[in-house]
Amino acid sequence: xxxxxxxxxxxxxxxxxxxxxxxxxxxxxxxxxxxxxxxxxxxxxxxxxxxxxxxxxxxxxxxxxxxxxxxxxxxxxxxxxxxxxxxxxxxxxxxxxxxxxxxxxxxxxxxxxxxxxxxxxxxxxxxxxxxxxxxxxxxxxxxxxxxxxxxxxxxxxxxxxxxxxxxxxxxxxxxxxxxxxxxxxxxxxxxxxxxxxxxxxxxxxxxxxxxxxxxxxxxxxxxxxxxxxxxxxxxxxxxxxxxxxxxxxxxxxxxxxxxxxxxxxxxxxxxxxxxxxxxxxxxxxxxxxxxxxxxxxxxxxxxxxxxxxxxxxxxxxxxxxxxxxxxxxxxxxxxxxxxxxxxxxxxxxxxxxxxxxxxxxxxxxxxxxxxxxxxxxxxxxxxxxxxxxxxxxxxxxxxxxxxxxxxxxxxxxxxxxxxxxxxxxxxxxxxxxxxxxxxxxxxxxxxxxxxxxxxxxxxxxxxxxxxxxxxxxxxxxxxxxxxxxxxxxxxxxxxxxxxxxxxxxxxxxxxxxxxxxxxxxxxxxxxxxxxxxxxxxxxxxxxxxxxxxxxxxxxxxxxxxxxxxxxxxxxxxxxxxxxxxxxxxxxxxxxxxxxxx
Amino acid sequence: xxxxxxxxxxxxxxxxxxxxxxxxxxxxxxxxxxxxxxxxxxxxxxxxxxxxxxxxxxxxxxxxxxxxxxxxxxxxxxxxxxxxxxxxxxxxxxxxxxxxxxxxxxxxxxxxxxxxxxxxxxxxxx
Numbered sequence: 001x002x003x004x005x006x007x008x009x010x011x012x013x014x015x016x017x018x019x020x021x022x023x024x025x026x027x028x029x030x031x032x033x034x035x036x037x038x039x040x041x042x043x044x045x046x047x048x049x050x051x052x053x054x055x056x057x058x059x060x061x062x063x064x065x066x067x068x069x070x071x072x073x074x075x076x077x078x079x080x081x082x083x084x085x086x087x088x089x090x091x092x093x094x095x096x097x098x099x100x101x102x103x104x105x106x107x108x109x110x111x112x113x114x115x116x117x118x119x120x121x122x123x124x125x126x127x128x129x130x131x132x133x134x135x136x137x138x139x140x141x142x143x144x145x146x147x148x149x150x151x152x153x154x155x156x157x158x159x160x161x162x163x164x165x166x167x168x169x170x171x172x173x174x175x176x177x178x179x180x181x182x183x184x185x186x187x188x189x190x191x192x193x194x195x196x197x198x199x200x201x202x203x204x205x206x207x208x209x210x211x212x213x214x215x216x217x218x219x220x221x222x223x224x225x226x227x228x229x230x231x232x233x234x235x236x237x238x239x240x241x242x243x244x245x246x247x248x249x250x251x252x253x254x255x256x257x258x259x260x261x262x263x264x265x266x267x268x269x270x271x272x273x274x275x276x277x278x279x280x281x282x283x284x285x286x287x288x289x290x291x292x293x294x295x296x297x298x299x300x301x302x303x304x305x306x307x308x309x310x311x312x313x314x315x316x317x318x319x320x321x322x323x324x325x326x327x328x329x330x331x332x333x334x335x336x337x338x339x340x341x342x343x344x345x346x347x348x349x350x351x352x353x354x355x356x357x358x359x360x361x362x363x364x365x366x367x368x369x370x371x372x373x374x375x376x377x378x379x380x381x382x383x384x385x386x387x388x389x390x391x392x393x394x395x396x397x398x399x400x401x402x403x404x405x406x407x408x409x410x411x412x413x414x415x416x417x418x419x420x421x422x423x424x425x426x427x428x429x430x431x432x433x434x435x436x437x438x439x440x441x442x443x444x445x446x447x448x449x450x451x452x453x454x455x456x457x458x459x460x461x462x463x464x465x466x467x468x469x470x471x472x473x474x475x476x477x478x479x480x481x482x483x484x485x486x487x488x489x490x491x492x493x494x495x496x497x498x499x500x501x502x503x504x505x506x507x508x509x510x511x512x513x514x515x516x517x518x519x520x521x522x523x524x525x526x527x528x529x530x531x532x533x534x535x536x537x538x539x540x541x542x543x544x545x546x547x548x549x550x551x552x553x554x555x556x557x558x559x560x561x562x563x564x565x566x567x568x569x570x571x572x573x574x575x576x577x578x579x580x581x582x583x584x585x586x587x588x589x590x591x592x593x594x595x596x597x
Numbered sequence: 598x599x600x601x602x603x604x605x606x607x608x609x610x611x612x613x614x615x616x617x618x619x620x621x622x623x624x625x626x627x628x629x630x631x632x633x634x635x636x637x638x639x640x641x642x643x644x645x646x647x648x649x650x651x652x653x654x655x656x657x658x659x660x661x662x663x664x665x666x667x668x669x670x671x672x673x674x675x676x677x678x679x680x681x682x683x684x685x686x687x688x689x690x691x692x693x694x695x696x697x698x699x700x701x702x703x704x705x706x707x708x709x710x711x712x713x714x715x716x717x718x719x720x721x722x723x
Contacts, residue, residue, distance in 0.1 A: 061621060258600055
């Protein structure tokens with residue numbers, strides 16, 4: 001094959017693509033041709049690098065130089081200076097907040113340095129649409145090993161020793177589900193990959209599917225071999241078109257190589273897979289609801305037992321794991337349970353992928369060893385709180401996770417510690433909040449989401465979350481009652497205990513934890529009709545400060561409801577009757593003359 | 598084509614040059630100095646010669662890269678050859694013929710071509 005001297009890895013994850021990385025790639029290829037470098041330099045599109053805040057991203061190999069926020073206009077200079085003359089271009093490198101010197105090498109950047117990649121180990125290194133590139137990095141060798149030198153029981157034993165727990169939410173040991181499905185009676189069995197990922201702001205599974213779809217397929221094949229299944233489904237939401245496209249390509253390429261179909265790798269193992277598309281209902285992340293949706297029925301959960309291992313898709317024994325869980329499997333089989341279980345904590349082995357979002361400097365996708373502290377994730381990898389503000393809380397586990405205050409920042413991240421703090425690992429959402437966040441409003445927002453997504457089948461979740469939401473709305477509008485806090489706690493516990501599925505079981509978490517850790521904010525809203533973070537519109541008032549206003553008229557010009565009046569060079573006044581509290585006057589004022597109380 | 602287990606290794610081997618390049622962990626690193634002085638005295642052709650030789654000799658574990666001017670402009674084109682765990686060697690006044698000898702004797706054979714080697718080692722960076 002052709003021997004290139006340089007590979008330019010252009011990130012083509014959804015984040016970078018929406019920042020025009022494909023246009024950048026075209027410009028790059030044009031310029032390379034212009035300079036007659038096309039036989040020396042190859043341009044590759046890769047999956048998500050994780051550092052989404054800085055996209056579009058290009059990594060130049062073998063130099064390991066990391067370029068960020070690259071535009072089409074930057075390309076001529078980049079090609080001439082670095083790719084031709086060998087002088088890396090400093091102004092396109094990443095400079096950490098509050099520092100002056102850029103960091104040239106990807107591996108030296110704090111965001112990447114503390115990460116440990118297993119599920120994402122091919123990210124940025126391969127073109128996800130080329131199966132040969134996956135194989136070149138050791139792909140499908142774990143499958144070959146599992147098929148030629150391991151028994152199905154041996155595979156399950158290896159998974160047991162590795163200690164891999166489900167990465168989708170509940171953290172149930174993967175081997176136990178596999179074992180139960182293997183033992184279940186029936187000649188037809190199914191494996192399912194859950195790529196429904198409904199948490200707002202979370203994109204772990206999408207990213208894995210976009211950057212390394214073959215890893216997920218290989219994991220499913222190994223699982224199917226262990227369980228005794230010959231057919232699988234990937235359930236993926238329709239809002240993930242790029243992931244669906246890459247997975248479709250991966251399935252086609254695997255079939256061409258005989259890695260899907262009859263007699264895989266010359267053995268007696270047969271397996272094939274098809275894609276089931278979801279319409280984007282949050283509840284479909286729940287195993288039984290997902291199966292109903294896959295069967296063409298209403299996506300509602302059902303009571304268990306029977307477990308899906310006994311009666312799942314079409315009443316047959318079915319094993320469901322999440323994308324990240326499947327993506328870990330080939331690595332465990334290839335490198336062994338001992339290696340895998342040496343990473344992480346006593347009860348939580350391996351790594352976990354988090355989508356780090358909210359008020360941090362480096363938002364993006366990170367994979368870290370279990371047991372790392374929240375502080376390391378938020379401050380070392382995440383680069384601390386944006387705009388120099390103070391940390392207030394972090395919500396782990398998506399909309400139904402709890403909000404953890406700063407006293408827990410040194411908590412090691414594993415299933416048990418997060419549970420103890422009142423939150424969950426969930427599928428890996430991590431939303432960071434700063435001092436300007438109203439915790440009552442946060443609880444209202446997330447409960448609003450889960451209430452909206454409640455399928456309505458069971459009463460506690462359907463009615464309970466609605467009543468809790470009403471109470472929270474009242475509190476944020478200054479109509480809270482003294483007994484509301486106790487009522488919220490009581491209802492929350494009740495809903496958790498009596499709901500049919502995980503949605504209701506976890507929906508009250510944000511409310512319960514914010515009351516536990518930020519009760520004073522609730523009390524301020526209820527007793528003093530005051531929002532300490534100055535967020536809840538019904539409880540705040542904007543006014544113009546006499547000593548700071550210069551009469552520049554900027555606020556009056558920008559007010560959408562013409563609530564501000566005043567002569568030029570004289571103090572302006574806000575008409576509180578007309579004011580809709582949008583805050584535009586405050587954000588446009590150059591003299592800090594708009595106060596909020 | 599339906600794969601057999603041993604085919605996986607064949608594919609990896611065929612792709613090894615690319616893997617080595619992306620992981621930045623080759624046995625040999627060749628740096629061609631591509632400052633304005635270097636390009637003016639023919640570094641582009643030297644780079645091309647290295648690319649050609651590298652493909653011809655099927656050197657999967659060799660990384661070929663560029664850098665700026667090495668400071669000795671009167672002796673361009675120049676290249677630095679760095680074998681793993683050995684001190685880097687600078688070659689001066691290169692021609693495509695000299696490139697061929699460097700590849701054969703130094704990169705493949707492990708023996709420094711003393712005829713046009715300038716010095717062993719690199720400047721210190723403090």
